[in-house]
Amino acid sequence: MRLGIAEALRKAIHGEMANDENVFCIGEDIGIPGGYGGAFTVTLGLEKDFRERIIDTPISEIGIFGAACGAALMGMRPIADVQYGDFLLCAMDQVVDQIAKLRYMSGGKLKMPVVMRAPVGVTGRGAQHAQCLEPYFMSCPGIKIVAPATAYDAMGLLRSAVRDDDPVLMFEHKLLYGSKGIRAESGTVDASSEIPEEDYTVPIGKGIVRREGEDVTIIASLLMMHFSLQAAEMLEGEGISCEVIDPRTLWPLDLDLILQSVRKTGRVMIVEESPKQGGVGAEIGVQVCEHIPDYLLAPVTRVAAPNTPAPFSPALEKLYVPQPERIADRVRAMMEEY
Amino acid sequence: MKHNEMMKSLGKEALEGMLRRMLEIRQFEEKIRFLFLEGKMPGTVHQYIGMEACAVGVCTALEEDDVIASTHRPHGHAIARGISMDSIMGELYGKTTGCCGGKGGSMHVGDLSKGMLPAIAIVGGNLPIVMGMGLAFKIRKEPRVAVSFFGDGASNEGAFHEALNMASVYGVPALFVCENNRYGASTSVKRVMRIEHVADRAAAYGMRGDRADGMDVLDVYAHAREAVSLARKGEGPTLLELETFRLCGHSRRDPNNYMTQEEKEHWQKRDPIPFFEKLLREGKYMTEKEIADLKEAVELSVVQAIESGQQSPEPDPEVLFEGLYVNMEVPR
Numbered sequence: 233m234r235l236g237i238a239e240a241l242r243k244a245i246h247g248e249m250a251n252d253e254n255v256f257c258i259g260e261d262i263g264i265p266g267g268y269g270g271a272f273t274v275t276l277g278l279e280k281d282f283r284e285r286i287i288d289t290p291i292s293e294i295g296i297f298g299a300a301c302g303a304a305l306m307g308m309r310p311i312a313d314v315q316y317g318d319f320l321l322c323a324m325d326q327v328v329d330q331i332a333k334l335r336y337m338s339g340g341k342l343k344m345p346v347v348m349r350a351p352v353g354v355t356g357r358g359a360q361h362a363q364c365l366e367p368y369f370m371s372c373p374g375i376k377i378v379a380p381a382t383a384y385d386a387m388g389l390l391r392s393a394v395r396d397d398d399p400v401l402m403f404e405h406k407l408l409y410g411s412k413g414i415r416a417e418s419g420t421v422d423a424s425s426e427i428p429e430e431d432y433t434v435p436i437g438k439g440i441v442r443r444e445g446e447d448v449t450i451i452a453s454l455l456m457m458h459f460s461l462q463a464a465e466m467l468e469g470e471g472i473s474c475e476v477i478d479p480r481t482l483w484p485l486d487l488d489l490i491l492q493s494v495r496k497t498g499r500v501m502i503v504e505e506s507p508k509q510g511g512v513g514a515e516i517g518v519q520v521c522e523h524i525p526d527y528l529l530a531p532v533t534r535v536a537a538p539n540t541p542a543p544f545s546p547a548l549e550k551l552y553v554p555q556p557e558r559i560a561d562r563v564r565a566m567m568e569e570y
Numbered sequence: 571m572k573h574n575e576m577m578k579s580l581g582k583e584a585l586e587g588m589l590r591r592m593l594e595i596r597q598f599e600e601k602i603r604f605l606f607l608e609g610k611m612p613g614t615v616h617q618y619i620g621m622e623a624c625a626v627g628v629c630t631a632l633e634e635d636d637v638i639a640s641t642h643r644p645h646g647h648a649i650a651r652g653i654s655m656d657s658i659m660g661e662l663y664g665k666t667t668g669c670c671g672g673k674g675g676s677m678h679v680g681d682l683s684k685g686m687l688p689a690i691a692i693v694g695g696n697l698p699i700v701m702g703m704g705l706a707f708k709i710r711k712e713p714r715v716a717v718s719f720f721g722d723g724a725s726n727e728g729a730f731h732e733a734l735n736m737a738s739v740y741g742v743p744a745l746f747v748c749e750n751n752r753y754g755a756s757t758s759v760k761r762v763m764r765i766e767h768v769a770d771r772a773a774a775y776g777m778r779g780d781r782a783d784g785m786d787v788l789d790v791y792a793h794a795r796e797a798v799s800l801a802r803k804g805e806g807p808t809l810l811e812l813e814t815f816r817l818c819g820h821s822r823r824d825p826n827n828y829m830t831q832e833e834k835e836h837w838q839k840r841d842p843i844p845f846f847e848k849l850l851r852e853g854k855y856m857t858e859k860e861i862a863d864l865k866e867a868v869e870l871s872v873v874q875a876i877e878s879g880q881q882s883p884e885p886d887p888e889v890l891f892e893g894l895y896v897n898m899e900v901p902r
Contacts, residue, residue: 256709284709285709287705287740289736290732290735290736290739292732292735292736293732294698294728294729294732294733295698295701295732295733295735295736297698298697298698298699298701298702298729298732298733299698299701299702299705299736300702301698301699301702302698302699302700302701302702302703302704302705302706302716303702303703303705303706303709305682305687305699305702305703306637306702306703306706306707307706308706308709308710310702325692325695325729326695326698326699326729329690329692329695330690330692330695330699334687334688335893335894335895336673336893336894337670337673337674337678337688338670338673338674338678338680338682338688338893339668339669339670339671339672339673339674339893340671340673340892340893340894341670341671341681341682341683341893342682342688343896373894373900374894374895376895376898396896396897397896397897398895398896398897398898437898483901484898484901485901487901
């Protein structure tokens with residue numbers, strides 16, 4: 233069965249709710265009959281089977297994540313979502329001060345099995361429905377962060393996240409959902425996968441080599457992973473061989489996989505959709521430098537958004553988000569110089 | 571409310587228990603105040619002196635599997651909920667015997683296995699969580715009640731609004747207890763609120779609002795008992811405002827110069843402990859001697875808790891990296 237990410241997540245959530253009556257969903261517009269199943273159709277129709285466990289909320293992000301936190305402390309397994317990742321910022325106290333810290337503050341006695349889902353990506357909506365918030369949360373101990381770039385991973389990681397006893401924040405990309413109907417996005421990239429029938433999971437903390445190569449290791453998540461694969465494709469004809477790694481989990485990082493690849497290629501480039509300042513690339517890049525400086529043939533390279541908010545103008549947005557051509561150009565420059 | 575009827579229904583043992591808890595809180599707070607001023611204790615403290623009737627009155631109305639959540643001023647709630655003074659003191663000293671193993675400190679004392687979430691020190695932060703605990707009870711149809719303690723200051727936070735609205739919309743079994751002690755740190759409630767009573771805000775959420783005398787433990791108990799009973803019966807949450815006062819500073823070295831002398835004297839005369847003792851003596855539930863003996867016993871247990879806290883071992887350095895994730899090591 234071939235599914236897009238939205239459908240795969242829906243199926244995974246349905247399965248987890250059927251398996252465990254402690255699992256419930258909470259969010260805005262997620263189960264309104266005649267509505268659209270959340271901003272990107274992920275929970276569409278789930279209320280038909282689980283009316284009491286699909287909790288529609290007021291527009292109250294503090295309330296959503298507080299509710300998830302409190303319910304998790306009482307042994308439930310909430311899946312809380314925001315319509316746009318940006319809205320997580322409204323709930324920062326609940327996410328960062330409460331959900332992430334309560335177990336540690338309790339001396340390891342409490343468990344916080346909360347799944348938080350947040351769509352990210354710069355997609356024609358201006359600066360406040362655009363941010364890629366991964367770096368904010370990578371600096372927050374206590375939260376595991378996953379970012380599936382394919383439907384197969386979305387399904388496997390969602391199952392792992394729900395079954396995990398720690399808080400897991402899942403970033404999903406608006407252009408990868410494959411949402412249909414009125415919620416379809418323009419500029420969508422196909423992230424659908426053949427989905428096996430069996431109850432598989434994708435372990436948290438394990439990355440994957442999406443494409444093998446010899447010259448440069450490109451590390452990228454979500455949409456940037458797909459753009460990096462496109463860049464690798466372009467470069468192949470020019471005799472440049474790129475290895476593309478999809479970390480799939482951003483915290484904890486699968487550092488072994490990354491280092492193994494960089495030992496082979498000697499060159500590393502991190503591609504990210506968020507601004508370069510204090511970004512994912514900074515964290516991964518420094519880790520590589522700390523662990524295997526002697527293997528590096530070239531300085532660590534970052535391709536990222538500029539250090540500005542996302543612009544609306546479609547012309548500027550295209551300059552803002554790293555495009556496959558720009559990624560390829562940077563790889564060429566790296567190969568020429570080093 | 572008639573004190574005599576209330577005391578009769580509670581009985582001697584329960585009444586003595588309530589006085590004991592109030593005395594424990596008072597002595598605990600007074601003794602650690604000096605330890606702090608002498609520089610013999612780490613960290614900071616926010617004390618509950620004068621507010622004892624609030625925590626004890628509400629907690630007396632709860633069942634064992636109900637859950638409370640507190641604030642940056644949590645010692646009184648922890649003692650009232652029955653968490654041992656040894657483990658609270660251990661936590662204040664940051665020792666292994668602390669109720670959070672030394673990881674929480676004064677502002678995070680609590681023990682969920684004893685019905686109290688480690689305290690939430692962000693003002694207003696516990697209200698959405700309590701709403702969520704109540705939501706879990708409702709989804710599972712468990713006859714439990716979740717209780718949030720917070721101050722007048724928290725009622726000006728956005729979290730208060732979101733939590734109370736959602737609690738009312740879902741009809742969760744929760745009790746929101748506003749301990750209105752007239753000041754948010756040094757700021758008088760009159761400077762930051764244009765209404766007289768926090769309880770009036772309940773109307774904005776279609777929620778039941780109620781008020782009690784926070785200096786009278788029996789009045790607090792009576793109002794809390796009613797609210798808890800309604801919540802447990804599925805009749806929704808209550809915002810219960812307790813009118814009270816801090817007979818101490820906001821935190822460890824605060825001489826509360828922002829309060830007027832008249833105000834301090836007025837509330838000092840309303841100290842909830844002598845008031846309750848008088849009721850117990852007049853109602854012939856306790857004699858002068860019994861009260862004196864109880865005070866002595868409580869003092870001894872506080873002194874023992876301090877010694878226990880001081881002598882307990884410091885956490886092992888490896889503990890720094892423990893207790894963050896359930897099934898993974900902290901990446902280093």
